[in-house]
Amino acid sequence: MGGQYRITGNKYPRMRRPRRRGRLVFLVVASVAVLGVTGWGTLQLIDVFTGGKKASAAGKADCPTTTKASPAARALPKPGQITVNVLNATPRGGLAKQTADELKKRGFRIGQVGNATKEFDKKIKGTGILLGPASSLNTSLPVLATQLAAAERRTDTRKGSDVDLIIGNGFKELTKRADADKALAELTTPKSTPTTKKGC
Template sequence: MGGKYRIKGDKYPRMRRPRRRGRLAFGVVASVAALSLAGWGTLQLIDVFTGGDKASAAGPETDCATKKATASPSSSAAALPKPGQITVNVLNATARGGLAKTTADELKKRGFRIGDVGNATATYDKKVKGVGILLGPSSALKTSLPVLGTQLASAETRTDTRKGAEVDLIIGTAFKNLTAKAAADKALAALTSPQPTATASTKPSC
């Protein structure tokens, strides 16, 4: 051969193929991608078999969401009876006639069940100076009596040793009328449907 490939003496030219750097770079990139994919797959498998880690990591947010979703009125509010479940004896302790009947009729219109209607016993007759007394068994102190109390603001609440669930509304000297129906309905709604409240001061902030 002639030119630069001409053989001179005992030295021979090295005929090498040109390096293909493109294939080498592609191979490196492919290897890195394969390793990354394998690592990602391994992490996914670890998450599957140790799912508790994610739950614990998201714990505070989950607790907040759960507490907000389950916030509800107190059990005592939920146990309050409706007016139709309360039997009221309306008793007049004043010298004015007809108060027991007119008051009983109005309470009936507002949904209460009416029991005895008449004059108060000697224990209370002419001895109730305020607007009235709400009287019932101790079991009614946080149930029937508060509900009835929405109908006569400022009435005094008392309990006795009676048996049964009936309650008394004893009309006093200062009585004029029952609480206006609109105001009584608003008070009853607030009593039976209070706003939910936070339960624990140590809960995580949301």
């Protein structure tokens, strides 16, 4: 080329590639994402090794709790308020008196002692039956049942508050006194149930 298009001087124009802003934006976004994931992972590891759950449990510890007592246990009568008729439905002699004497030592009042009626005589295969009026089902019978835990509980239409302990063929002895006293204490002591306010 020549003429008026001749290039003069010692400076030449440099041809630069156009800058790609899209690639730069992508690199920035990718870097931010990587940093975010790394930070999140670090926090998770910190929670694992420092016991993050303990902190949340400590926060719940600040919530006030109250205890609510069960009023039903207080309505149960004491052994000294229960009259027990001890009846023997087995062929073994003297069992009713022996059992009645032991119940008396444990604080129960003893009523009739003797053989069971024909309705039950030699017809009870288990350890025994605790029999009383309908009102005794949730009062006297549970207390007496602590002395013979395996006995069956029944009610009838009798008048009065006396209850029967009818000894069956499977009877060996009353519940050990220590175990019976423990069961009686658990039965007659009101149980407290903790309650927590909502939102804690």
